[in-house]
Structure formats: structure tokens, C-alpha cells
Amino acid sequence: MNWADADEPTVSIITVTFNSRAALLEYWSGWDGSAEWIVVDNASTDDSAQVARDLGARVIRLETNLGFSGANNVGARAASGSVLGFVNPDVAIQQPAVRALAERAAGGRRLVAPQLVNVDGSPQENGRGAPYPHRKLAHMFRPSSRANQKYSRVISSGIENVVWVMGAAVFATREVFDEIGGWNEQFFIYYEDSDICLRALNKGIRTEVLGDVKVTHGWSRATVHERSSAIWKIEFSSAVKFYASHPYCLIPIGPRGRTMREADRAVGGGPRVS
Incomplete structure (x- = not known):
């Protein structure tokens, strides 16, 4: 870490590649070395690992593809920072954003995400309400529907509590990450971000989006843009695992259902948090 103030939290950025x-060349060529950067490579067949080394990362090369969650946990175990930032290879992040996210994460029991923006600067809807199945379907196929209006959030300024965020860029202290139990390795890819935020919520750990921290994300969702049968199968398998693990998302009853409903009611409707 290159920050001058020794009281600042130490930060480790963890990026999973496959x-x-x-993506690394496009989004990380300007990496300023403002934090420890660990790249966990999921047995890539291209030269992702060497490119990451050339860009300044410490690389952990896996012999088999452990998936997004498994590789993130490998990176977390190897990291030295008191704050962990999980940042995708198609995200461009620099010191001001790293610092703001790390300081916010270090200030309490919370998961913290930036407001993601597209390459052209337009906002992405990375803040989310409760992941009821009809909302997930509306988001995929009818984004202009009423069901999606509460579900997908853009936080243009300030700080807002949400139920969950996309896993493209998420920060937490190591203590909070360990308390949650890390990333759930039953999810190879898809739904792991919903899962970690709901497990956090059930422990009283909130998820926040920092609207004033804008970070570019070159997002391209394969299940929407390509619609290959293989991708759909992976998504469906993850969905089955997710709703089996969080049945209160199907029928929001019981203590966890009430907790999620309360968090969902606050999304977009309450005052900014401090």
C-alpha cells in the first residue's frame, strides 16, 4: 500500500481471472499500485496470469477452475490487508475509489460497493432489492416493468442501504468477511453475490452502495447477450441452489423473511445512511 497515513486501513484487492x-489489458493497464493486488487465475488457457504479473499483481495460478467463489476464498486466505476488496478483471479501479471504499468498510460491520458505471459513463443498476424470483425474471426479460423498478437501483449520490449488490466490486474488513463465512463455494458462478449479501444480512451486517464513488465496469452478462445453453444451465443450477439455501426468498416468512422484507422496504425509500 502506498498511502502516506499509517492509520489508513491496509487493503488487498483480489481479482479472479479465467x-x-x-479484460486485464483494457481495465487494469492503468493500475496505480495503491494496494496489494492478488490475481487468482482459474486455470486459464490464455496468458492471463503473465499479463497480471506484468501489470503488477501477485498471481496465484490454480491447476483447476474452482469457480468465482472458490478462487476468491483462495485470494482472501493469501491476502495481508485488513480490508479485502473483491474486484473483477473487467473493472477499472484506482486509489481514490479504493481508499473511499476501504475507509467506509473499515468504519463498521458492512459490505460496501461503489456505484458501477458503463464504459460510456452511464450508470449500472448494481444496487438490488430482495431477490424474489419474479423480480429476477423481470430484471432479465422486462427491465421496464414495475417488478424491476424496486429491484434494480442506481445510487447517484450519497450512501444507500440495499439488500444485495453485484459481485463485481465488493469491500469488507477481514473480520466481517470471516464472520460471514467467506464466499459460498457451492456457487461456481452466478448467485454468489446474492448469497453472500443475504448471509451478511442475517448476521446484522448491512450492504451499502456509495453513490459518489463511480467505478467503470465493462459488464457483459452472458446469459442475456449470448443465451448459450451451457450458460443457462449454470445459471439455473445456481438458482436452484440459491433458493434452496434461502427459501424465505420464495415465501418471505419467519425471522429471516421478516429481516429481508424490512431491508427491502428501506431500499430507495429511506434516508441516506451516515
């Missing part, structure tokens, strides 16, 4: 050479 054939991510092009």
Missing part, C-alpha cells in the same frame, strides 16, 4: 487477458 481467460481474462483482454
Whole structure:
């Protein structure tokens, strides 16, 4: 870490790659070395690992593809920082954003995400309400529907509590990450971000989006843009695991259902948090 103030939290950025050479070159070529950067490479067949080394990362090369959650946990175990930032290879992040996210994460029991923006600067809807199945479907196929209006959030300024965020960029202290139990390795890819935020919520750990911290994300959702049968199968398998693990998302009853409903009611409707 290059910050001058020794009282600042130490930060480790963890990035999972799988054939991510092009993304690394596009989004990380300007990396300023403002934190420890660990790249966990999921047995790529391209030169992602070497590109990451050349860009300044410490690389852990896996012999088999452990998936997003498993590789993130490998990176977390190897990291030295008191704050962990999980940042995708198609995200461009620099010191001001790292610092703001790390300081916010270090200030309490919370998961913290930036407001993601597209390459052209337009906002992405990375803040989310409760992941009821009809909302998930509306988000995929009818984004202009009423069901999606509460579910998908853009936080243009300030700080807002949400139920969950996309896993493209998420920060937490090591203590909070360990308390949650890390990333759930039953999710190879998809739904792992919903899962970690709901497990946090059930422990009284809130999820926040910092609207004033804008970070570019070159997002391209394969299940929407490509619609390959293999991708759909993975998504469906993850969905089954997710709703089996969180049945209160199907029928929001019981203590966890009430907790989620309360958090969902606050999304977009309450005052900014301090």
C-alpha cells in the first residue's frame, strides 16, 4: 500500500481471472499500485496470469477452475490487508475509489460497493432489492416493468442501504468477511453475490452502495447477450441452489423473511445512511 497515513486501513484487492487477458489489458493497464493486488487465475488457457504479473499483481495460478467463489476464498486466505476488496478483471479501479471504499468498510460491520458505471459513463443498476424470483425474471426479460423498478437501483449520490449488490466490486474488513463465512463455494458462478449479501444480512451486517464513488465496469452478462445453453444451465443450477439455501426468498416468512422484507422496504425509500 502506498498511502502516506499509517492509520489508513491496509487493503488487498483480489481479482479472479479465467481467460481474462483482454479484460486485464483494457481495465487494469492503468493500475496505480495503491494496494496489494492478488490475481487468482482459474486455470486459464490464455496468458492471463503473465499479463497480471506484468501489470503488477501477485498471481496465484490454480491447476483447476474452482469457480468465482472458490478462487476468491483462495485470494482472501493469501491476502495481508485488513480490508479485502473483491474486484473483477473487467473493472477499472484506482486509489481514490479504493481508499473511499476501504475507509467506509473499515468504519463498521458492512459490505460496501461503489456505484458501477458503463464504459460510456452511464450508470449500472448494481444496487438490488430482495431477490424474489419474479423480480429476477423481470430484471432479465422486462427491465421496464414495475417488478424491476424496486429491484434494480442506481445510487447517484450519497450512501444507500440495499439488500444485495453485484459481485463485481465488493469491500469488507477481514473480520466481517470471516464472520460471514467467506464466499459460498457451492456457487461456481452466478448467485454468489446474492448469497453472500443475504448471509451478511442475517448476521446484522448491512450492504451499502456509495453513490459518489463511480467505478467503470465493462459488464457483459452472458446469459442475456449470448443465451448459450451451457450458460443457462449454470445459471439455473445456481438458482436452484440459491433458493434452496434461502427459501424465505420464495415465501418471505419467519425471522429471516421478516429481516429481508424490512431491508427491502428501506431500499430507495429511506434516508441516506451516515
